[in-house]
Amino acid sequence: MSIEVAEKLKHELTDRFVVVADNVAELRRFVGLTGRVKTVNMNCRALVEFDAPEDISWYDIDPSYLTVVE
Numbered sequence: 001m002s003i004e005v006a007e008k009l010k011h012e013l014t015d016r017f018v019v020v021a022d023n024v025a026e027l028r029r030f031v032g033l034t035g036r037v038k039t040v041n042m043n044c045r046a047l048v049e050f051d052a053p054e055d056i057s058w059y060d061i062d063p064s065y066l067t068v069v070e
Contacts, residue, residue: 003042009063010040018048018066027065034069035059 018035020027035048038058046066047058 006040006042006044009044009046013037013046013063013066013068014039017069018046019069020061021065021067024065027061030059037066 014037016037018037019033020030020035022028022031030050033050033052035050038047038049040046040063041060044063045060046063048061048066049056049058
């Protein structure tokens with residue numbers, strides 16, 4: 001991935017609310033939760049914090065598995 005792609009994704013996704021695809025096994029624990037993209041790292045993966053009070057971690061998720069919600 002290039003730096004230009006990472007910067008484009010960062011501009012498009014940072015501070016946006018997202019939900020994950022429900023057909024990906026490793027992301028099923030996040031189905032039904034809304035997350036907020038904190039940033040996009042240089043390997044073009046979104047760092048997402050989900051709306052769960054007991055979980056304050058940021059998760060590194062491929063943007064193709066995310067859908068932006070308004």
